[in-house]
Amino acid sequence: MYRLGVAAVWLYRVTWGALFPTTCKYHPSCSQYAIDAVRQKGLLRGSMLAGWRLLRCNPWSRGGFDPVR
Amino acid sequence: MILFSPLTPLEHVARHVLNWLHFSAGLPWAWSIVVLTVIVRMLLVPLTVKQIHSMQNLQRFAPQMKEIQKKYKSDKQKQNEELMKFYRENNINPAASCLPMLFQLPVFIALYYSLRHFAHEPASKHPGSLSFLHFIPSIAAHTTTHWGGYVLLVVYVASQMASTLYMSATADKTQRALFMIMPLVFVFVIARFPAGLVLYWVTTNLWTVGQGLITRRLMPKTPPPELFKRSSRTPPKPESGGGDGKAGAPEQPKPSQPRPAGQPRKVRRKKGTARRR
Numbered sequence: 001m002y003r004l005g006v007a008a009v010w011l012y013r014v015t016w017g018a019l020f021p022t023t024c025k026y027h028p029s030c031s032q033y034a035i036d037a038v039r040q041k042g043l044l045r046g047s048m049l050a051g052w053r054l055l056r057c058n059p060w061s062r063g064g065f066d067p068v069r
Numbered sequence: 070m071i072l073f074s075p076l077t078p079l080e081h082v083a084r085h086v087l088n089w090l091h092f093s094a095g096l097p098w099a100w101s102i103v104v105l106t107v108i109v110r111m112l113l114v115p116l117t118v119k120q121i122h123s124m125q126n127l128q129r130f131a132p133q134m135k136e137i138q139k140k141y142k143s144d145k146q147k148q149n150e151e152l153m154k155f156y157r158e159n160n161i162n163p164a165a166s167c168l169p170m171l172f173q174l175p176v177f178i179a180l181y182y183s184l185r186h187f188a189h190e191p192a193s194k195h196p197g198s199l200s201f202l203h204f205i206p207s208i209a210a211h212t213t214t215h216w217g218g219y220v221l222l223v224v225y226v227a228s229q230m231a232s233t234l235y236m237s238a239t240a241d242k243t244q245r246a247l248f249m250i251m252p253l254v255f256v257f258v259i260a261r262f263p264a265g266l267v268l269y270w271v272t273t274n275l276w277t278v279g280q281g282l283i284t285r286r287l288m289p290k291t292p293p294p295e296l297f298k299r300s301s302r303t304p305p306k307p308e309s310g311g312g313d314g315k316a317g318a319p320e321q322p323k324p325s326q327p328r329p330a331g332q333p334r335k336v337r338r339k340k341g342t343a344r345r346r
Binding site for chain 1: 157
């Protein structure tokens with residue numbers, strides 16, 4: 001099931017991510033974080049974690065080292 | 070579908086705004102798209118301005134960051150951790166962030182579906198002209214169905230390249246070059262899209278360029294170059310000196326040999342400093 005999430009992230013990477021190139025302020029990057037989260041926590045919890053991470057990835061946050069825990 | 074579901078409310082809002090711009094404000098469809106794009110970008114102004122400022126701030130520290138990247142070339146994990154540490158120590162807020170870019174995705178999807186509906190449903194359902202500035206007969210048709218679409222594609226490539234110059238948050242030259250080539254590859258994909266979507270891209274790119282120009286002008290001109298010069302001159306000396314030492318370490322027989330013939334070493338140093346300055 002988690003493969004679906006990983007595939008979705010890759011779909012994003014080759015389409016939208018490639019069209020609007022940015023580099024993430026976090027390490028690992030948001031898309032890598034999403035893949036890790038979905039792999040470790042499953043599709044549902046992983047997606048929620050990834051969504052929360054995306055919200056944190058705004059210009060006012062500090063960024064930094066932030067792996068899936 | 071699962072990925073986009075949190076964004077669907079935004080998608081609906083975008084579609085409603087588009088309809089409102091056409092039916093209530095009386096704009097033709099093409100101009101409604103342009104205005105919708107401008108509205109979205111206006112809403113994102115606080116986000117992007119902050120982003121541009123922190124990007125300029127980041128570029129000041131580029132020499133030091135390159136040094137860190139060189140130091141931990143083999144270990145990417147360690148390299149990133151060190152970079153993050155460097156950010157924290159120097160109170161840097163990394164430039165790029167994923168959220169502003171993501172906000173544009175639902176608008177894009179809303180436009181895509183609206184234009185697809187236009188292409189499939191009878192014209193009576195979406196009254197009003199679909200043409201744009203007399204050179205694109207229908208914004209719902211594929212871009213390449215009319216010569217005007219090719220003009221739009223050329224403008225797209227130019228605007229995308231220009232916006233990359235202003236927005237790409239990396240100082241890395243190869244990555245930048247790659248981003249510059251991207252539109253040339255994507256133009257073949259985009260040619261299959263409705264012309265209205267290309268119109269959206271052109272508008273948003275031109276906005277990016279304009280915003281970049283304005284924020285750069287508004288930024289105090291003198292401090293950044295001064296700081297940049299200082300940081301590029303002073304820090305690299307001790308750091309590059311250390312780098313030379315490391316580079317020289319494996320070549321230890323050489324430093325011991327050149328003692329009698331010290332001239333070549335001096336020449337090398339001169340070359341190095343000349344390049345740096």
